[in-house]
Amino acid sequence: MASTRKKTNTRRRSSSKNYVTEEMVRSPWFWVGLVILGLVYFFFLRDKKDDTKKATIDDAQTCITSIKEISEWEFLTLQLEEFVDTTINKKLSTAQSAKIYTGTARLGINTKKANKNWIVCEGNKATITLPAIEILDKAIVDDTQTRTFFEEGNISATVKEKMLQNAKRKMKATASKKENIAIAEKNAKAEFKNIFTALGYKTVKITFKE
Numbered sequence: 001m002a003s004t005r006k007k008t009n010t011r012r013r014s015s016s017k018n019y020v021t022e023e024m025v026r027s028p029w030f031w032v033g034l035v036i037l038g039l040v041y042f043f044f045l046r047d048k049k050d051d052t053k054k055a056t057i058d059d060a061q062t063c064i065t066s067i068k069e070i071s072e073w074e075f076l077t078l079q080l081e082e083f084v085d086t087t088i089n090k091k092l093s094t095a096q097s098a099k100i101y102t103g104t105a106r107l108g109i110n111t112k113k114a115n116k117n118w119i120v121c122e123g124n125k126a127t128i129t130l131p132a133i134e135i136l137d138k139a140i141v142d143d144t145q146t147r148t149f150f151e152e153g154n155i156s157a158t159v160k161e162k163m164l165q166n167a168k169r170k171m172k173a174t175a176s177k178k179e180n181i182a183i184a185e186k187n188a189k190a191e192f193k194n195i196f197t198a199l200g201y202k203t204v205k206i207t208f209k210e
Helices: 022-026 028-069 157-175 178-198
Strands: 072-089 094-110 119-122 125-130 147-152 203-208
Touching: 028 119, 072 147, 072 157, 072 178, 094 157, 094 178, 125 178, 178 203
Parallel strands: 125 203
Antiparallel strands: 072 094, 094 147, 119 125
16 A cells, blocks of 8 residues: 655745845935944044054164164174284394284174164165174284294284284284175175064165265
């Protein structure tokens, strides 16, 4: 005996309420209110973005002020050695001395020698004019590390001082070679570009004061 199944059609009734009626849409006051809400929302977001932008600019300016307050920036360190010898001939004797001097030369910039407006920021662009690379150390030679290679006879303090100054001049000449200046400039550009890119500037132009 075949069984029969009744097909039943069921309709699902939505439980959600219709908050916007046809009468409301037809009313001009509905659209006026909608426009007002839109304007309020727009100005709220704009003010919020302006506050965020202002805070970002203030933070950047604070950082730039801190950068300007740092007088010396080191971008290359060189460990140097120089051999200096001297012979002093006197009527009755001859004195000789040979020493190996050790020193450290730090190449970088001194912001006290920069132009007044060496950092100029406009919009998303930062233009930076760095002072020329120089040797930051006044006393390059570490006299405590000086080694006497050979010495004979009476070497006066005046002669020793002349040998020290000779070693210092040689170290400065070595440190100031074009290839070393070029490396220090490259490092300086990379360092300042990284700093200002992190501050939000998309274009960072860096040159050196002539």
